[in-house]
Amino acid sequence: MQLAESGSPTVIAATQAANVASANVRAAKASFLPTISMNTGYNWNNQDRSFTGGKTSWSLGFSMSYPIFNNFQRQSSVDRAQFSYRVSRLQEDDARLAARQQADNALYSLRTAERAIEIAEEAARVAAEDLRVVRERYAVGVATILDVLISQSAASQADATVITSRYDYVIARAELEAILGRGL
Structure with missing residues (x-):
């Protein structure tokens, strides 16, 4: 069941x-x-037409801001985010439970299909012996052509049931592999 959870696209999402x-x-x-911010600056100014000399200046500044009151918007934002987080965790738990349930159902279907093959093969052997x-x-001269x-017809039907049972097994196996996200 752990494999079903880890491979499920719904659980991953x-x-x-x-x-x-x-x-x-x-x-x-x-x-x-x-909020802390820092800014720096460099300035060069020259009145002459040459690029030598001139005045340079540097600046460096720090600022810090902290809103004291903003109509409880910060706390409201945190509360909404925490609520969304709790909801998403519950949805994750639901997805895990659903993946386990799907895997259980698929495994049960696979076992049922295996047993159906055994029963159908035994019925086909009995029908062949009867024929x-x-x-x-x-x-x-003891039986009529109608008996034959x-x-x-019963033997043909039993053979068809074997084929149908094998097909059902392949489908059940494919469903389980799809839920697990890998082959068996």
Whole structure:
């Protein structure tokens, strides 16, 4: 079941969405930190037509700002981000449970299909044996041609059921492989 969770595209998408929501919470909490900025400048000024000499000046500045009150917008933003994060985690849990349930159902279908093949093959063996016995009875005059035809029809139907059971098995296996995200 762990394999079903790790390979499920729905679980992967839900996990990534939860990671994004977690990053959004951190970004919203960053609004409580002060803003620090720095600027620098260099200026050269020359009144002459030559490029020698002239006046140069340098400047360097720092600033820091911290909003004291902004109508509770920062806290509201953090609360919304945390709520979105909780929702995305719940959606991730739902996706994991759904992946497990799908894998359980697919595994049950595969086991049922395997058992159906065994039963159909046994029924085909019984029908083939019945056909052999009816033909022998027909050869000695105890059975009618109608008995032979009915037995042939039953044998053909049993063979068709074997083929259908094998097809159902292939479909069930493909469904399980699709859920797991890899071959068996």
